[in-house]
Each structure stands twice: as C-alpha cells, then as structure tokens.
Amino acid sequence: MRRRVNVGVIGFGTIGAGVVRILLSRRSMLKQKTGLDIRLKYICDKDFSYDRGIGKVPQELQVKDWKKVVVDPEVDVVVELVGGTKIAGEIVLTALRQGKSVVTANKALLSERAKEILSIGIPGKNLFFEASVCGAIPVVKTIREALVTNKIKGLYGIVNGTCNYILSSMFESSLEFKVALEQAQHLGYAEKDPILDIEGIDSSHKISILSMLAFGKYVHPDKILTEGISRIELIDLLFAADMGYRVKLLAIAQEEKEGLDIRVHPALIPEEHMLSNISGVFNGLYLRTDTAGDMLLYGRGAGRFPTASAVVSDIVDAARERISGIAGREVELNFSPKVAEIESRYYIRFTVVDRPGVLAKISGILGKHCISISSVHQTERAKGRNNTVPLILLTHEASEKEMSQAIKEISELDVVKRTPVLIRIMDL
Amino acid sequence: MRRRVNVGVIGFGTIGAGVVRILLSRRSMLKQKTGLDIRLKYICDKDFSYDRGIGKVPQELQVKDWKKVVVDPEVDVVVELVGGTKIAGEIVLTALRQGKSVVTANKALLSERAKEILSIGIPGKNLFFEASVCGAIPVVKTIREALVTNKIKGLYGIVNGTCNYILSSMFESSLEFKVALEQAQHLGYAEKDPILDIEGIDSSHKISILSMLAFGKYVHPDKILTEGISRIELIDLLFAADMGYRVKLLAIAQEEKEGLDIRVHPALIPEEHMLSNISGVFNGLYLRTDTAGDMLLYGRGAGRFPTASAVVSDIVDAARERISGIAGREVELNFSPKVAEIESRYYIRFTVVDRPGVLAKISGILGKHCISISSVHQTERAKGRNNTVPLILLTHEASEKEMSQAIKEISELDVVKRTPVLIRIMDL
Numbered sequence: 032m033r034r035r036v037n038v039g040v041i042g043f044g045t046i047g048a049g050v051v052r053i054l055l056s057r058r059s060m061l062k063q064k065t066g067l068d069i070r071l072k073y074i075c076d077k078d079f080s081y082d083r084g085i086g087k088v089p090q091e092l093q094v095k096d097w098k099k100v101v102v103d104p105e106v107d108v109v110v111e112l113v114g115g116t117k118i119a120g121e122i123v124l125t126a127l128r129q130g131k132s133v134v135t136a137n138k139a140l141l142s143e144r145a146k147e148i149l150s151i152g153i154p155g156k157n158l159f160f161e162a163s164v165c166g167a168i169p170v171v172k173t174i175r176e177a178l179v180t181n182k183i184k185g186l187y188g189i190v191n192g193t194c195n196y197i198l199s200s201m202f203e204s205s206l207e208f209k210v211a212l213e214q215a216q217h218l219g220y221a222e223k224d225p226i227l228d229i230e231g232i233d234s235s236h237k238i239s240i241l242s243m244l245a246f247g248k249y250v251h252p253d254k255i256l257t258e259g260i261s262r263i264e265l266i267d268l269l270f271a272a273d274m275g276y277r278v279k280l281l282a283i284a285q286e287e288k289e290g291l292d293i294r295v296h297p298a299l300i301p302e303e304h305m306l307s308n309i310s311g312v313f314n315g316l317y318l319r320t321d322t323a324g325d326m327l328l329y330g331r332g333a334g335r336f337p338t339a340s341a342v343v344s345d346i347v348d349a350a351r352e353r354i355s356g357i358a359g360r361e362v363e364l365n366f367s368p369k370v371a372e373i374e375s376r377y378y379i380r381f382t383v384v385d386r387p388g389v390l391a392k393i394s395g396i397l398g399k400h401c402i403s404i405s406s407v408h409q410t411e412r413a414k415g416r417n418n419t420v421p422l423i424l425l426t427h428e429a430s431e432k433e434m435s436q437a438i439k440e441i442s443e444l445d446v447v448k449r450t451p452v453l454i455r456i457m458d459l
Numbered sequence: 460m461r462r463r464v465n466v467g468v469i470g471f472g473t474i475g476a477g478v479v480r481i482l483l484s485r486r487s488m489l490k491q492k493t494g495l496d497i498r499l500k501y502i503c504d505k506d507f508s509y510d511r512g513i514g515k516v517p518q519e520l521q522v523k524d525w526k527k528v529v530v531d532p533e534v535d536v537v538v539e540l541v542g543g544t545k546i547a548g549e550i551v552l553t554a555l556r557q558g559k560s561v562v563t564a565n566k567a568l569l570s571e572r573a574k575e576i577l578s579i580g581i582p583g584k585n586l587f588f589e590a591s592v593c594g595a596i597p598v599v600k601t602i603r604e605a606l607v608t609n610k611i612k613g614l615y616g617i618v619n620g621t622c623n624y625i626l627s628s629m630f631e632s633s634l635e636f637k638v639a640l641e642q643a644q645h646l647g648y649a650e651k652d653p654i655l656d657i658e659g660i661d662s663s664h665k666i667s668i669l670s671m672l673a674f675g676k677y678v679h680p681d682k683i684l685t686e687g688i689s690r691i692e693l694i695d696l697l698f699a700a701d702m703g704y705r706v707k708l709l710a711i712a713q714e715e716k717e718g719l720d721i722r723v724h725p726a727l728i729p730e731e732h733m734l735s736n737i738s739g740v741f742n743g744l745y746l747r748t749d750t751a752g753d754m755l756l757y758g759r760g761a762g763r764f765p766t767a768s769a770v771v772s773d774i775v776d777a778a779r780e781r782i783s784g785i786a787g788r789e790v791e792l793n794f795s796p797k798v799a800e801i802e803s804r805y806y807i808r809f810t811v812v813d814r815p816g817v818l819a820k821i822s823g824i825l826g827k828h829c830i831s832i833s834s835v836h837q838t839e840r841a842k843g844r845n846n847t848v849p850l851i852l853l854t855h856e857a858s859e860k861e862m863s864q865a866i867k868e869i870s871e872l873d874v875v876k877r878t879p880v881l882i883r884i885m886d887l
Contacts, residue, residue: 053608053750063791064607161605167751169597169605177589177597179492180481180771305757308736315755322481323595323759323768329733330754340751343608355783363491 035068036350039100041122042112043076046136046162048083049339050110054346055088061343067350073100101126108349110342111135120144127151127158132349136162136342142239142252146366154244156352159345164237165190165314167337168330169344174244174318181320183245185285187459190237192312192332193221193228194260194280198297199310202268202277208261220312230259231280231295238282238295241316245284248291248368256373258296262452267380270408270423271299271454276378277307278454285319290369299378299456305329306459317459373431376405376456381422381441382449389446390422396440400433402426419448425456463496464778467528469550470540471504474564474590476511477767478538482774483516489771495778501528529554536777538770539563548572555579555586560777564590564770570667570680574794582672584780587773592665593618593742595765596758597772602672606748611673613713613747615887618665620740620760621649621656622688622708626725627738630696630705636689648740658687659708659723666710666723669744673712676719676796684801686724690880695808698836698851699727699882704806705735709885713747718797727806727884733757734887745887801859804833804884809850809869810877817874818850824868828861830854847876853884 038054040047054071062068074092094100101109101122109126111133113119119140124147126133133152135141141148141163152158154175161171165188174183189195196218197211206214212229215221227233235252243249260280271278276299284293300307305327309315314332319325331337383389394404408423426434438451466482468475482499490496502520522528529537529550537554539561541547547568552575554561561580563569569576569591580586582603589599593616602611617623624646625639634642640657643649655661663680671677688708699706704727712721728735733755737743742760747753759765811817822832836851854862866879 057608061608167605168754169601172600172605173597176776177595177600177772178768179775180485180489180768303736303738305733305736308731308733310731320768322764324762324765326596326756326758328754328756331752334752336750337752340606340608340748344605347607348604351783355779 036107037072037105038108039073039106040110041075041097045335046338047112048085049335050342052085053343075100101129108132116140132157134159134345138163138236142236145249159349161345162338162341166332167340168328170316181322183320185319188282188316189309190282191234196220196312207265229261231257234282234295242284247363248365256294275302277302287371290371292371297454304459377426378454379424380452382419383422384446385418385420400437402429464535465498465500465533466536467501467534468538469503469525473763474766475540476513477763478770480513481771503528529557536560544568560585562587562773566591566664570664573677587777589773590766590769594760595768596756598744609748609750611748615745616710617737617743618710619662624648624740635693657689659685662710662723670712675791676793678721684722688725703730705730715799718799720799725882732887805854806882807852808880810847811850812874813846813848828865830857
C-alpha cells in the first residue's frame with residue numbers, strides 16, 4: 032500500500048505560510064504518528080517577493096499558476112487558502128472535478144456556495160474544512176465523528192474572536208464600543224474595515240456551516256437573522272451584569288418542532304454558564320446532544336498557527352481517506368429546511384425623557400402585543416443629555432414578530448429618544 | 460468493498476446496556492452517516508435475569524461465555540465493558556491475539572496493564588479507548604487526530620466527576636466534606652465505597668492514559684504522586700475564594716526539561732480560569748499545545764449514555780480502520796520516562812494555638828528550607844477547640860522535597876495541632 036501523499040498549498044498568506052512551515056518542519060513527526068509521508072509538492076501564490084516570516088522556502092516548490100497544481104496527476108490533496116469566494120471557488124471546484132481531495136479554511140466560500148461545492152464535494156470524503164470554523168478547535172471532527180451516534184439538539188457558539196475581544200474589553204476595562212474596537216484594531220484583532228466581524232456576518236457564515244454538519248440543514252447566510260454588536264453600549268453590559276448576565280455575540284442553531292431556529296445576535300447569558308466565562312479572542316462552541324449530553328469545545332479561533340494546526344489535521348484525514356478509499360462520513364443535506372419563527376425573552380433599553388407616565392405608555396404598547404414584562408430597572412446611573420434616562424425592561428417569552436412591531440410603535444413616542452437597544456436573553 | 464462489521468459487546472451493565480441500546484436503535488442512522496453496517500452480533504454477560512431498563516433484547520444475541528465471542532471468526536470488533544483488570548484483561552488480550560479490534564472503557568485495565576496490552580494493541584489501529592477518559596468528551600480523538608501536528612506541553616484535567624461534584628457542592632452550599640460526600644452517594648454520583656474516586660486513584664488511571672497518548676510516556680499509576688480530596692475542609696475553599704482561587708482536584712501531566720511532571724492532587728486555580736468554572740459532575744481537560752494554543756474540552760465524564768456515545772464512536776472508528784486496513788495512528792511509547800521533581804507554590808493551613816511567637820517558629824523552619832512566604836492570613840473566622848485558630852500561608856515556588864521535610868518538622872511543634880493541610884497552587 033502506498034504511503035506517500037502529495038499536497039499542493041494554494042495561497043501563501045498568513046495561514047498558508049503556517050501550513051507550509053508545519054509541513055516542511057514536521058514531515059517526519061507526521062510520518063511517525065500517522066504512517067503517512069505527507070509531501071509538500073507545491074506552494075502557489077501570485078507573489079513570492081515578500082517575507083512571510085517562516086524562513087526560506089525551497090524555490091522548486093513555488094508556482095504562480097494555481098491551474099498547474101490542480102491538474103498535476105501526482106497531487107492528491109489541494110489546500111485552498113486563497114480566501115474570497117470567486118477564484119477560491121474556481122480552485123475548489125476544479126480540484127474536486129480533477130478528483131483531488133480539497134482542504135479549505137474558507138467559511139465564506141463554503142457557506143455562500145454550498146450547493147455547488149457539495150454537489151461534488153463530500154464532507155469527510157474528499158472535502159475537509161475544520162479550519163473554517165473556530166480555528167484550532169475540532170468542532171467539525173467532534174460533530175461528525177465523536178458525536179456520530181448523537182442527535183444534536185442545539186449549537187451555541189462564540190465563533191468570532193474579534194467581537195468577543197471587544198465585548199470582553201468593554202466590560203473588563205469599562206470602555207465604550209468605539210474605543211474597544213480601536214484597541215482591537217491596534218492589536219491586530221480587528222480588521223481596518225471591521226464590518227464582516229462586528230456586524231455578525233462572519234458568524235453567520237460559520238453557523239451556516241455548522242448547521243449543515245449538525246442537522247444536515249443548509250441555510251444561506253443571507254437568510255440567517257444576523258445582528259452584530261455595534262449598537263451595544265457599556266451601559267448594557269453593566270445592566271446585564273447587575274442582573275446576573277453577560278453579553279456575548281452568539282451564533283445559534285437549534286432544531287425546533289416548527290423548523291430550524293438559526294440566528295446570530297448578541298445575547299444575555301447567565302453569568303455562571305461556561306460560555307459567559309469565555310473572554311478575549313477565544314472561541315467556544317456549546318453543544319446540546321441527546322446521548323452525550325452537553326459539551327463545550329473552547330480554544331483559539333484564529334491566528335496563523337492555531338488555524339494551520341486544523342488545516343494540517345485535515346490534510347492527514349484527507350490523506351487517510353484517499354489511501355483507504357472507504358466510505359465517507361456522509362451527511363444527507365436538505366437545502367431548503369423550514370426555518371422556525373423566533374421566540375425569546377428580551378432585554379430592552381429605552382432612552383426616555385424623565386417624566387411621569389412614560390412607563391405606562393411603553394408597557395401599554397407591549398401589552399397590546401401580548402408581551403409581558405418580567406422586570407423593570409430605572410436608575411440614575413447615566414442621566415443623559417436632554418434630561419433622558421435609561422429604562423431597562425426584561426420580558427417574558429415573546430414572539431419576535433410582535434416584538435419588532437411593538438418596538439416600532441414605541442420608537443415613535445415623543446418621550447422615547449434614540450433607537451431602543453434590544454438584546455435577546457438565552458437562558459442556557 | 461465490504462460494509463458489514465460484526466460487533467460483540469461483553470459486559471451488559473450500565474454502559475454495556477447503553478451501547479446495546481444505541482447499536483440496536485440507531486443502526487440505520489449509523490449506516491447513513493458512515494456508510495457502514497454495524498451489526499450487533501453478541502451481547503455477553505453471566506446474568507441476563509435482571510432488567511437493564513432498555514427494553515427487550517433479542518434472545519439470539521445473548522451469550523454467557525465471552526470466549527464464544529472472541530473466537531467467532533465473524534466478529535470484527537470486541538467491546539470490553541466488564542470492568543476490573545483480571546477477566547477484562549484476559550478478554551482484551553485474547554481478542555487482540557485473535558486478530559479482533561478492541562474497544563474498551565476500562566481505565567484501570569489500560570493504565571495498570573499497559574505494557575502487556577500495548578505489546579499487541581495499537582491505539583487507533585486495533586485498540587480504542589475514548590470512553591476510558593472523560594466519558595463523552597473526545598479527549599483521545601482530539602489529542603491523536605485534531606492535534607496530530609502539535610507538541611503538547613501540558614494537560615490539566617478535572618477528570619473525576621465525583622470529586623468535582625463534592626468540591627462544588629461544599630463550596631456552593633457551604634457543606635463539610637462528609638456531608639457533601641453523603642449527598643453525592645445519595646444522588647448516585649459517588650460509590651458506596653468511594654475510595655477510588657475521592658483518593659484520586661481513578662484520576663491517576665486517567666492521567667496515566669492521557670500522558671501515554673500526549674507524550675508517548677507511560678507511568679504506572681502506582682508511580683504517580685496521588686492525593687485525594689478527603690482532607691479538604693470547607694474553610695480551605697473559603698480561604699482560597701478570599702484570595703481569588705477555586706479548589707479543584709487536578710490531574711496534571713506536563714513535559715519539563717527535567718522530565719515528565721505527572722501528578723494528581725487538589726489545586727488552587729485562579730477563579731477566572733475556565734477550569735474554575737467547571738462545576739458539578741462535569742469533567743474538563745485543559746490542553747497547552749505549541750501550535751494550536753490552549754484548548755478546553757468540557758462535558759459529561761460519566762453516565763450510561765454519555766459513555767456509550769464515546770464507545771459507539773470508537774466502534775465506528777475501529778470498523779473504519781478494519782475495513783481500510785491503513786496504517787494506524789501510532790504513538791512511540793517510552794515505558795520508563797524520567798519523572799521530574801515537583802516545584803510548586805503552596806497553600807498551607809496550619810491549626811495553631813493562639814499564642815504569640817507561633818508565626819515566628821513556623822516561618823523560621825520554612826526559611827531554613829529555603830521556602831519563602833508570599834502571604835499570611837490569620838483570622839478569627841473559625842476559632843476551634845483548645846483555643847486553636849487557622850493560620851494560612853501562601854508560599855513562593857518551592858521544592859516539594861524541602862516542603863515535605865519542613866511540614867514534618869513544623870508538625871512536631873507543640874503549638875501546632877492536627878496535621879497541616881497543604882494544597883498546591885497552579886497559576887494556570
């Protein structure tokens with residue numbers, strides 16, 4: 032039986048260089064541990080002129096045209112680390128059509144072009160993407176292999192390190208959002224243009240992929256209710272803490288009788304829950320299962336080497352599948368699952384004029400929409416301009432539809448200044 | 460290529476019944492997910508007379524003689540769930556010699572008879588034991604597969620649910636050890652004879668196995684420094700909390716320049732650390748790695764279905780290896796690694812007579828042994844019989860050898876009543 036597997040890495044950026052470094056420096060370690068000789072045959076990039084910080088890379092491995100990699104009959108595994116959804120998509124689809132196994136860390140590509148890619152790529156057979164969600168943390172392997180005999184009931188993930196860093200530093204250092212974001216940018220934890228992260232889009236890509244794996248149900252990211260953290264203020268974190276909660280950006284997917292409940296938004300989580308304790312750039316995925324019970328996987332969700340660690344683990348698995356040629360671990364996919372209506376408890380912060388009768392007006396509108404209030408908090412903690420004060424309401428379970436209608440009506444009241452801040456409560 | 464894999468389950472107790480239930484009820488789900496037809500051929504036990512709470516089990520599967528299972532040429536995978544180290548050992552060794560793949564949840568067997576078993580069993584090739592450590596949590600799979608390209612630096616585990624339940628309920632409900640133990644026994648979280656759990660022996664079995672996997676270094680449990688929790692009092696948990704720590708029973712293995720540092724003992728852990736937040740019967744393994752960074756795997760470490768979930772995941776992996784016949788994921792084993800001397804910071808609680816000069820005497824002895832004190836706490840919180848008071852010292856890094864010598868000398872002082880309580884501090 033052959034033991035040699037040839038790998039072509041396309042995309043020699045931050046992650047690509049990490050993968051190359053590992054494949055070159057740990058070839059014998061991998062051989063000893065896996066019995067496989069994993070040989071890096073190509074490193075492909077348009078530009079080799081700048082230093083990647085991993086020392087010299089053999090000249091003979093370098094190629095500039097990705098087509099050369101995917102058509103070479105010797106290449107077994109193509110590693111796509113280009114990013115984006117266009118050329119990356121072409122690379123992945125061409126490689127699969129050429130009969131290669133593909134490893135990718137590209138969550139945008141997988142979640143946005145899932146139908147095309149999964150028409151020829153079989154997860155766990157010729158398509159591997161551990162690094163696309165939660166970096167080094169083996170969430171894909173755990174769902175597919177360790178939990179093979181489980182029905183998964185719910186996934187609750189802190190899957191974006193940028194947002195978690197910002198929310199953690201707001202809370203721990205009493206910063207407003209803007210300052211924490213600037214600090215994160217300064218430290219390299221947030222991009223110059225941070226929209227994909229802070230508006231929850233990156234998280235929606237990831238929960239789209241996880242839902243596909245866990246439930247066999249695929250929802251395009253555009254169809255996922257997605258709210259980011261840019262409207263959260265320090266005062267919300269403090270009020271939440273007073274009530275025993277932490278605020279986290281959560282990616283959620285749970286199977287309900289009515290359909291799949293899938294969404295991304297900030298949520299109040301009880302402070303004693305394991306997810307509340309995840310701070311800084313770390314990621315965590317909390318899983319509810321019917322056989323194994325509850326589980327949390329926690330670790331580094333990004334960064335050169337943590338992500339490369341997951342990519343190389345995938346390369347090994349791809350190599351093994353390739354050599355053994357046995358059945359893949361398949362997931363039966365539903366590309367148009369029924370999506371459930373959301374019901375939730377809510378934290379709402381209104382900015383209101385400090386005048387009698389305000390609470391009566393607001394609670395009247397909520398009542399009309401069958402939304403019942405579980406607690407009210409009004410303090411002078413932060414008296415604002417124009418004599419406004421924050422008014423915090425916590426509600427019982429309510430329909431999202433009714434809530435957004437009610438919020439619209441309340442926002443039109445004279446006594447209500449600024450758009451209300453609404454955060455869902457997850458009593459995990 | 461064949462798809463059918465025949466399984467014999469030996470031991471029809473709590474876990475065995477869970478495994479049988481899953482194999483019978485989820486055969487088609489497993490087939491769909493894995494492409495393999497996993498057929499339960501035998502259930503073996505000496506006694507089928509009592510109800511296992513999983514409904515009726517087909518008569519034709521039941522056998523009483525384990526030898527019938529391991530010699531049947533049709534059987535591919537033997538699942539050993541008998542427990543103990545004698546007959547279980549005979550079963551595992553015979554099955555391996557017969558060319559079967561073996562799945563076991565038996566940590567005592569694996570850790571105590573590792574040399575014999577690993578002389579013919581290759582982890583990940585024909586020997587699978589995910590369920591032996593941390594129940595449902597995929598610690599073995601993660602170390603072996605997800606972290607294949609990592610050098611692991613340290614493992615810090617809460618691997619015994621009984622101890623963690625007791626320490627949690629002591630702290631949360633202000634109970635003394637004895638009361639919390641009785642409560643745990645009442646709830647079925649502790650055995651009638653709880654020695655294996657509360658004295659740390661079960662944890663030493665588990666860290667012996669984890670060290671073998673993570674470092675390729677095997678240490679017999681008898682050679683592992685092992686302390687349990689039976690001497691911990693509520694007052695220790697409260698003092699620790701005052702100083703920002705939680706007390707957990709930790710199983711530790713870390714590679715040091717001087718050798719392998721492997722041990723089990725209660726430890727003070729900073730309260731903000733993820734491990735401090737693990738309460739009740741849950742388990743968690745914290746891993747330090749050189750490539751993936753830090754990671755935590757958390758979940759149910761025991762119980763019928765969580766453990767069965769891991770066993771069935773192993774059965775699937777064993778079946779795949781068997782059919783593919785490709786190289787195992789091997790670990791090169793060192794059966795006599797150098798074991799490092801321990802250095803640590805310490806929390807020490809002395810019970811002393813409330814009289815001037817006591818602190819001077821104690822600190823004099825510590826100084827003679829080059830142990831320097833980082834803080835002293837003496838309160839009237841718990842004035843005891845004979846006018847004694849607790850005196851708490853925290854030390855800087857000190858040698859374990861010097862410390863035990865110093866403690867011996869201090870214990871002989873007139874003013875010191877009762878044996879001092881010593882808990883190591885892990886500044887994770």
